[in-house]
Amino acid sequence: MDIAPYLLLATLEGLVQASVLTLTALGLSVVFGTMRVVNVAHGEFFMLGAVGAWVCAMLMPGPPWLGFVTALIVAPAIVGLLAAAADWAILKRIDYDPEATIISTIGLMYIIQQVVLMTFGPNAQAVDAPFYYTIRFPWFGYSSYKLFIVVAAIVLVFALWRLMKGSRVGLLMRATQYDKDTAQNFGIPVDRVYSGVFAVGAMMAAIAGVLVVPNQQAHYLMGHDPLLLSFVVVIVGGLGSIPGTIAAAVLIGLSDGLLSVFFTPTLAKIASTLLVALVLVFKPEGLFGKATR
Amino acid sequence: MKKSALLLPSRRSVLAGMGGAAALLAAPGLVGRARAQSGDVIRLGAPFHRTGIGASYGRWYEQTAKAATALINEQGGINGMQVELVIEDDGTDPKRSVEVMEKFSAEHNVDAVFGTLFSHVVAATAPRAGELKMPYFICSESHALASGAFNRYVFQPSITDVKSQVISMAPWISDNLGKKVTLIYPDYAFGYDHRDNFTAAIEAQGGEVVADIAIPPTETSFTRYFPKIPFSTEVIYHVMVGPGVLTFVKELGEHLGSQGPELFGFIDSLEAVQLDIPQLSFLEGSHFWEGNPRYAQADQTDFDAFYREKVGVDENGAAMGDPKNVSTYAHMFSVWETLYAMKAAMEMADYKGPDQKVAMLEAMESIQGFDASNAFPQGQKVFNGKTHQSFGHQYISKVVDGKLEVQHTTSIEDTFYPDETDYTKMSF
Numbered sequence: 249m250d251i252a253p254y255l256l257l258a259t260l261e262g263l264v265q266a267s268v269l270t271l272t273a274l275g276l277s278v279v280f281g282t283m284r285v286v287n288v289a290h291g292e293f294f295m296l297g298a299v300g301a302w303v304c305a306m307l308m309p310g311p312p313w314l315g316f317v318t319a320l321i322v323a324p325a326i327v328g329l330l331a332a333a334a335d336w337a338i339l340k341r342i343d344y345d346p347e348a349t350i351i352s353t354i355g356l357m358y359i360i361q362q363v364v365l366m367t368f369g370p371n372a373q374a375v376d377a378p379f380y381y382t383i384r385f386p387w388f389g390y391s392s393y394k395l396f397i398v399v400a401a402i403v404l405v406f407a408l409w410r411l412m413k414g415s416r417v418g419l420l421m422r423a424t425q426y427d428k429d430t431a432q433n434f435g436i437p438v439d440r441v442y443s444g445v446f447a448v449g450a451m452m453a454a455i456a457g458v459l460v461v462p463n464q465q466a467h468y469l470m471g472h473d474p475l476l477l478s479f480v481v482v483i484v485g486g487l488g489s490i491p492g493t494i495a496a497a498v499l500i501g502l503s504d505g506l507l508s509v510f511f512t513p514t515l516a517k518i519a520s521t522l523l524v525a526l527v528l529v530f531k532p533e534g535l536f537g538k539a540t541r
Numbered sequence: 542m543k544k545s546a547l548l549l550p551s552r553r554s555v556l557a558g559m560g561g562a563a564a565l566l567a568a569p570g571l572v573g574r575a576r577a578q579s580g581d582v583i584r585l586g587a588p589f590h591r592t593g594i595g596a597s598y599g600r601w602y603e604q605t606a607k608a609a610t611a612l613i614n615e616q617g618g619i620n621g622m623q624v625e626l627v628i629e630d631d632g633t634d635p636k637r638s639v640e641v642m643e644k645f646s647a648e649h650n651v652d653a654v655f656g657t658l659f660s661h662v663v664a665a666t667a668p669r670a671g672e673l674k675m676p677y678f679i680c681s682e683s684h685a686l687a688s689g690a691f692n693r694y695v696f697q698p699s700i701t702d703v704k705s706q707v708i709s710m711a712p713w714i715s716d717n718l719g720k721k722v723t724l725i726y727p728d729y730a731f732g733y734d735h736r737d738n739f740t741a742a743i744e745a746q747g748g749e750v751v752a753d754i755a756i757p758p759t760e761t762s763f764t765r766y767f768p769k770i771p772f773s774t775e776v777i778y779h780v781m782v783g784p785g786v787l788t789f790v791k792e793l794g795e796h797l798g799s800q801g802p803e804l805f806g807f808i809d810s811l812e813a814v815q816l817d818i819p820q821l822s823f824l825e826g827s828h829f830w831e832g833n834p835r836y837a838q839a840d841q842t843d844f845d846a847f848y849r850e851k852v853g854v855d856e857n858g859a860a861m862g863d864p865k866n867v868s869t870y871a872h873m874f875s876v877w878e879t880l881y882a883m884k885a886a887m888e889m890a891d892y893k894g895p896d897q898k899v900a901m902l903e904a905m906e907s908i909q910g911f912d913a914s915n916a917f918p919q920g921q922k923v924f925n926g927k928t929h930q931s932f933g934h935q936y937i938s939k940v941v942d943g944k945l946e947v948q949h950t951t952s953i954e955d956t957f958y959p960d961e962t963d964y965t966k967m968s969f
Contacts, residue, residue, distance in 0.1 A: 365592060369596075370591065370593070371597055371784075372785065372787070380820065382798070384798060388796050389795045389797070389798045390764075390795065465761075465785065465787060470761065470784075505765065513765055513766065
């Protein structure tokens with residue numbers, strides 16, 4: 249193979265990776281930005297989205313796309329409700345104390361994992377893609393569904409952007425993020441904003457899970473990798489910064505694709521982890537983050 | 542801040558917790574089991590991969606073990622004693638598996654342990670079995686046993702090891718498919734058995750391995766590994782395990798299309814996965830190794846029909862009445878046959894309880910093999926008492942109309958290689 253097809257495959261793989269990462273990491277970043285909560289259970293919300301997609305595909309009769317569309321609506325909604333409930337039942341009670349939230353979300357992670365294991369079993373479950381067509385390049389084939397993931401991610405990120413910048417909900421979120429106490433004094437229901445933000449963050453991960461599952465398989469342990477990579481992206485991009493998170497996800501995704509294809513996937517993992525270490529040492533606020541106020 | 546209560550428990554609560562734990566340990570249910578009576582029944586420890594990356598195998602190993610045990614008990618048990626299975630989940634995790642082995646020995650007082658599959662789990666557990674002097678019958682394909690890495694307590698009386706499988710396949714691959722081979726294998730012990738033994742075997746045939754690609758068994762996305770397949774490749778030899786196997790094969794198909802090199806897979810890449818789905822249509826005409834043919838063949842033996850019915854598997858290798866629930870048919874026969882091999886050894890030694898452990902193991906070492914029968918439905922076995930390893934037929938099947946048809950059956954002699962160890966020279 250010449251260099252060109254390699255580069256094409258690497259770019260495609262990188263873009264797909266970047267799309268999924270953007271969605272998952274944005275969820276983590278929004279939650280941290282507004283609530284200062286490091287949510288270790290974030291990967292499990294991703295997994296719940298994927299498992300939800302499988303359940304929808306099983307229960308919905310008819311063509312695969314019908315189950316897929318249902319899953320895209322139902323799974324994030326359920327995960328959002330669950331997250332809001334977790335916020336009300338756990339995080340609020342411990343007063344969003346940073347150390348305690350880390351410990352309690354670790355607990356939440358295990359609870360979700362084990363409940364899924366006990367309910368749906370340990371097997372990897374395949375879900376049919378809503379459409380199945382392989383684009384044949386002269387050198388290799390590529391799944392068209394993977395390209396759909398990229399488009400869907402762009403649309404969703406744009407929607408989140410509009411929500412944050414152009415709506416009243418976004419205004420409340422930004423006000424709470426800027427100064428929680430002052431926001432409360434101005435009559436903003438900070439508690440409800442927190443629940444809402446935690447739910448939206450979880451829903452982003454769940455949507456990423458639904459999008460990924462026709463491509464991978466739903467499995468109770470699948471939340472681990474997205475969590476790790478989301479942390480990588482969020483640290484590199486700057487905690488709480490949305491443009492930084494997007495830029496870092498694209499950077500990590502593409503470099504991962506290129507390094508994986510030209511060298512090995514293991515080297516790609518080493519490189520992104522090394523990048524995190526370097527960022528933490530030399531620019532702890534993240535490549536695109538602002539210095540702390 | 543309420544964090545102090547959460548993170549720094551008071552001395553009183555710690556003491557109360559310790560007291561509670563002590564009371565729990567003293568409860569009759571837990572310690573009582575350690576004094577369980579032996580001799581009245583034969584108690585067999587069965588550590589299966591109920592969870593973790595081996596879960597699909599574990600589920601079927603368990604179902605097969607239960608079916609075989611029920612049958613043995615129906616036929617009067619072993620030496621007049623009923624057989625009781627003590628099943629534990631090892632999570633396909635080496636660390637947990639060692640703990641489970643200790644539990645079988647200290648708490649459940651079992652007569653023997655059998656049924657571990659994944660080679661990295663076996664590698665961790667077999668040495669501990671030796672230290673605990675616990676007879677340990679593996680169903681793993683691991684070559685570590687026959688290479689002399691374990692001890693006198695470990696046996697593999699039914700399934701053949703990877704070395705046997707590979708050296709009997711290599712001549713057929715080089716004669717029928719091609720000589721320039723790219724290997725794709727899981728990045729741990731089992732995969733290395735494939736890599737090392739196949740590379741040697743294909744070179745002995747005048748072929749060569751043009752690239753070898755190791756993929757971690759926990760991987761979920763595979764396309765990025767495929768550019769490493771050189772254009773000069775004539776045959777792709779693939780063997781993959783873990784929860785992502787279906788994704789692996791689907792992405793391989795997307796990448797290669799129908800114009801790619803010949804494919805030779807170990808059925809591990811598709812165990813517990815339905816073959817007749819549109820995404821896998823590119824496999825039509827490709828070849829697979831099978832330890833035991835998943836689809837009932839035209840010349841099916843009565844033994845295979847009997848075994849299929851007892852385990853609850855239909856002629857397509859899926860659970861009776863649920864075509865989507867595909868079994869791990871190429872591997873799980875080893876659990877059935879291993880139970881019967883243990884029965885044979887126990888009957889030879891007139892085994893009544895753990896005092897006769899050594900006699901039972903010596904009886905196992907003296908066994909020359911087993912004939913094809915309802916007890917050994919996969920076929921005849923030659924057992925090597927020195928290396929503790931069994932040898933048997935291998936099957937090469939072709940995908941025809943979405944089903945596997947056996948094209949070639951190797952002789953047992955094809956799977957032989959010179960002994961690499963002699964466990965009978967070790968002490969018990």
